[in-house]
Amino acid sequence: MSGAPLETSPEPVPSSATRDAVTEVLRRVFGYDSFRGEQEDIITHVADGGDALVLMPTGGGKSLCYQIPALVRPGVGVVVSPLIALMQDQVDALRNLGVRAGFLNSTQDSNSRREVETAFLDGELDLLYLAPERLRLDSTVHLLDRGKVALFAIDEAHCVSQWGHDFRPDYLGLSELHERWPDVPRIALTATATKATHTEIAQRLNLGGAKHFVASFDRPNIQYRIVPKASPTKQLLDLIRTEHAGETGIVYCLSRATVEKTAQFLCDNGIAAVPYHAGLDARTRTTNQSRFLREDGLIVVATIAFGMGIDKPDVRFVAHLDLPKSVEGYYQETGRAGRDGQPSTAWLAYGLTDVISQRKLIENSEGDTAHRRKLNLHLDAMLALCETVECRRVQLLNYFGQTGEACGNCDTCITPPESWDGTVAAQKLLSTVYRLDKERNQHFGAGQVVDILLGKQTEKVTQHRHDQLSVYGKGTELKEGAWRGVVRQLLAQGLLDVGGEYGTLSLTGGSDEVLFKGRKVMMRREPEKVARASYSRPSKAPAVEMSPEAAPVFEALRAWRGASAKEQGVPAYVIFHDATLRQIAAIRPRQLSDLEGITGIGETKLERYGQQILDTLADLP
Template sequence: MTESHPALTTSAFAGATSAGNPHFILEHTFGYTEFRGDQEAIISTLVAGDDALVLMPTGGGKSLCYQIPALARPGCGIVISPLIALMQDQVEALRAAGVSAAFLNSSLGFDEAQQIESRLLRGELELLYLAPERLLQPRTLDLLERAELSLFAIDEAHCVSQWGHDFRADYLQLSCLHQRFPEVPRVALTATADQRTRREIARRLDLESARHFVSSFDRPNIQYRIAPKNNPKRQLLQFLNTEQQGNAGVIYCLSRGKVESTAEWLQQQGFNALPYHAGLAAQVRAEHQRRFLREEGVIMVATIAFGMGIDKPDVRFVAHLDLPKSIEAYYQETGRAGRDGEPATALLLYGLEDVVKLSQMAAMSEGSEEHKRQERQRLDAMLGLCEITSCRRRALLRYFEEELAADCGNCDTCLEAPATWDATDAARKLMSAIYRSGQRFGAAHVIDVLRGADTEKVRQFGHDKLSTYGIGTDMSANEWRAITRQLVVRGYLRVNAEAFNALQLTEQCRPVLRGEEALQLRTLPKTPSTRATKRDTRAGDASAEVSVQEQPLWDALRALRKSLAEERGVPPYVVFHDATLREMLSARPRNTTEMLAISGIGDSKLAKFGEPFLALLREFEGELSDHA
């Protein structure tokens, strides 16, 4: 899927000084020896002064694609970022790597902001992060015109698209950068965008003639699991207790009230869970986000207001307790798990009530009829992903126009093929009950009619006299809900949000009612399974379990990392990622040369943190010798 480019090697940067050579910067600043995927081609494009549009999955190394060229070119790189937390997070990590970085946003006082502006004009900054609304102020644009700039990086570029799931109106005005700074290269980056969103990003940011880089959307380390809601609290608790004890994760809910109640319930179950939504006071949100980033094993229960751009590498799971509005939203939100490349799980629990709620929201939106139609299509695609019986990853990637050569082997449908059954007669009964009750009632009432329930509403409308009354007593309400949900997803029924969510027949159901078409539906599991399943082995050695013998040293390495992080007021992963600690555990470096060979350790981090970790490793080696 990647645009073709000439072969790029170290010689592509020949003639650059070592300090301005991207390979030198990669190794000595960031501690890595090789570029991944399209990184080198993107960096080469920007170093040469050309523009780029980059689609790369979360965890694919997007940040290096603009950070390295900003360091390799003269001047300061300007990064446009939508969230204050993301700016602070990235600036902390850059400073730990020895980069002169800063941000300008509303969290700074006047004097502090003035100092940063002065440093920019004196040429002392290598990277400066700005929110779009700050950048677009005339005073800021005038300031930038007086500074030497290396590039503009527009992060989370899908925010520019009204078809995207995180639309930000301020992003629409960023095309002015091309007019005011025609000589400064620009790069727009996002982790997810379908064809429509991609075209709109290019058009609105004036990047249609830029080089486009589309990396694989595959995140093989994430295990995708989707299940119908059947006592969702019990399902979630089983998942957390059996697989995620002590792990950091994010749980997404559709409403603020559900966020609050879920976080409180998890706290009662003994989990370190915090709520996050736009209705909380700003200082509460900031404190909860700080704890999530800096403490270990915190579970954030949140609306989609949380998470965009959060650079926490060790999120081991993302769970959705409500259906996302689109596959783009689902991909973006699940992508916040496993950024370090180690195994992670994306669990989604959904039900018919989610379909009803999201259909209502789409129908009541203030967008045009075309926009509403597109939103409905996106919801239908998301529902289709839930109900398929084939490999979920292949379907997910196909949505982004990428074909996987074979089934992934790391999603629930690959690991345990779903059972199906001949639901033709049951579907006819349901359709008949909907038709005979006038197509004016929701699923709960229709199911009551089928199951012969003696309710006031059934009696009020005389539905206990219908020929379909009581013909479905052989199935539970849960089973009827599953049939209803699948028929809605497949287009045999529709939910009319403008008629009190009434179930109605579509033209597609006629062949079934006439006996001309048979229906195979997914069997509803008798006991919902969220048990641990076989893991993908492609994540590499870093995902291997720590042995019993290594556990004391592993705990000591993590404790030292936490102590050093607390001293500096930064998250633990700003010191070293888990993958770096695992490599340290395996390689047992004995000196600075061997320590520098560990992935993720550059010159600055070696100088700041190398000696304490070498001392700890020597201490453990000494203890082993004493016991030999």
């Protein structure tokens, strides 16, 4: 399901020698026999000196698209990345493969920087990672001028887009790379971009003449589920206990306070969890991120500041306790689950308070009217995904300009929601807001409006004489939860607005169409109560099964890998992914040659770990 390249320029067909070279590096260094999707075309294009803009989902193998050309071309591949906190892990992973890698960023002392700079100038590096702000320094520019640059890779390229969800001002200066080094190929990569973001990346990075590669954004191993928010922390605990006990996960919350509270709640209930947000001191953040990367079964509860560039392959679930601000942000965050291709869950608890909170944040945000309009468009698309009665996966793909068929694996496919004609309910609720405004010049939040419709005799209803309104008690056919659902869906459809410090409701231009012009309003029916989780593993990507004989061998290999990783101070997946250990467990090799050809075992890893694996297996019964 790959899209057609946009505005591509004619370029020579890559030579057979280039294809042979990149395939040899793939096998020898990375231990893979074949490329995935469009990897080979991208890699050969860049290796032959072409510019490329690559849109590929998380877990699709983007890093190989610049790492292999850097190893094939003369000189050093320079990778521009915003992920300062993860550069050490990225470099460790490459060094474990036998690749000579280094980085330059603000975390280093002068001696460490000097060592890396010397290695670069002496031709002793294959890849050099730079934070974007380093390229603003004359010293960095002069360093690159004195060495030989094989290519420039701009990772997380969506950060250059002010339309996107993760804008970084430092990225705007990267358009100058082509002006200063016109003969050095550039490859920009991102895991998430709408057509608007895609266009802006090309314009801002001066990649109009580059070849564009757009892979499918479908992640069939991820099961997307959005549930009505009731008691979100208890719902989360139920999800973990019933479906992901002992597994690694990420939980996203909107505020630092909610992060802290949720992490503590999980710990109090016997679930290993740590918090992560910008308000923690640097040492605590680093420690918690390091634990997440290195420990099995740990859950990190975080704001969206966490996760970009995380290469941990075995994250089995990503949960959102608050509504993401955009579909792009949601897609990128959920994409951190299941990078190994195994079944994983993307779970979101969503309710009326989320819509009100997000609208208030936008109203109070910095920036001009155009900026707030942009934020509202992002939110509208996210609300449409939450409220859809169609396949969520199809809705996601449509957002990114791609098509797909109903997946049979998201919540709306497995348990199709009912829709109902909510026109009369909408008219009653909008009439209540209208009468409060026009007859009393008053504005209230959703709770008061619903209390009026239900005919409740609360202190606030009596105090403001709202029991004398003609709409008082006219909504008893629906329960309170259903009315709150009506409010939420009217907000999502732009038929109601929310604003002010207290989230008061007001009418929109669309409201008149419902009240006075006969506009029909279809709604998603609210469930009577939130059901317990009863989902099985995603069906399109079945979990890898092992024979009873192989299972204990696999666990012994995991134990060896964990000890080795701890000794080296690196995440376990840097040594081998689970998929590699499963293959080893299945064939139980007796000599080093038996390990050749196993996915993920290149020459360096065979030399470094081969005998250790054989020794581990020899100790088993």
